[in-house]
Amino acid sequence: MKAAVLHELGGVPRYEDFPDPVAGEGEVIIDVRAVALENVDKMVAVGTHYASQSLITSLPAIPGFDGVGALPDGTIVGFGLPRPPYGALAARTVVRDGAFAPIPAGLDPAAAVVLGTAMTGMSITTAAGFVPGETVLVQGATGVAGRLAVKVARLLGAGRIVATGRDDAKLEQVRALGADTVISTAVPDEDLARAYRDARGDGYDVVADFLWGRPTQVLLGTLIPDGFGFAKPTRLIQIGESAGATLTLPAASLRTSGVEIYGAARGFDPDTMARLYAQVVGWAQSGELAFDLETVPLSDIAAAWQRTGSTGRRLVVIP
DSSP: OEEEEBOSTTSOOEEEEOOOOOOOTTEEEEEEEEEEEOHHHHHHHHTOSTTHHHHOOSSSBOOOSEEEEEOTTOOEEEEEOOOTTOOSSBSEEEEETTSEEEOOTTOOHHHHTTHHHHHHHTHHHHTTOOOTTOEEEEETTTSHHHHHHHHHHHHTTOSEEEEEESOHHHHHHHHHHTOSEEEESSSOHHHHHHHHHHHOTTOOSEEEESOOHHHHHHHHHHTSOSSSSOOOOEEEEEOOOTTOSOOOOOTHHHHTTOEEEEETTTTOOHHHHHHHHHHHHHHHHHTSSOOOEEEEEGGGHHHHHTOOSOOSSEEEEEO
8 A cells, every 4th residue: 555654753754655454353444534734743753742652663654643534334434543553644544443433424534634623722611611701812823723723712702812923914814713812923022021911901811822932931921910919810721832842930920820721631531522522523514613724645745744834724635
């Protein structure tokens, strides 16, 4: 079969032949229909992601840990965690029986594969206990996941949405998607801090943070109160790190600011995942939640893998 084959950690996958997977006991073969190419896939392939060793156990290997495909009986499913070295970026892969779920009829596989990206936006409810009417700050709103988070926050009933990003033109696009206020992070720290203060109104209730690094460090500094008092809580969800993997966190940023920091996976369990997934699917089927996609054939994986920058569209590979 044809596949995207990784020969070394940090290398670029090549489009070439790879042995077909053979299902063992308790496994099933999936004919792959669509795979979203995300930054996390590249982190795993470099070896810097915490799950790298479990997903790539030997080389050569096929990257990609989830996608949409067809079971032997033709049922279209979303699948995850293929058995190494058979990742998702191939004509076929193999997963354990049960590591998949049906995709609703009529939903295009290329759109269905992006539903997981929309689920990160739902973490404002699961991780931070969002209540309709609250103010949501989306850090890194010009990327694919950030744009979807803005849309999700609006659908969930956010009272105000503030969005940040480096590109002014893309920020105006995000404003059209539902953001009430936009902030450019491509300014000096002092100007960025002023923008955060000017935009917060009576406070940021929930922060969906796809950036971390410098912008979030500046933001946390603006939440330190000027004196003793009862600070309004700000629940920050750590989702991504496109602006940096680390930041300096002064003690005062937490001690009296009311800031609470959670990981994006907080509050997720199988029942909650199923309920929220059904809600996202419903929005997609009704047209309330649209996905900006660009599809590329698996044969172009080398060029797609090396793309840099964000177009605001999720890159979906079609085997």
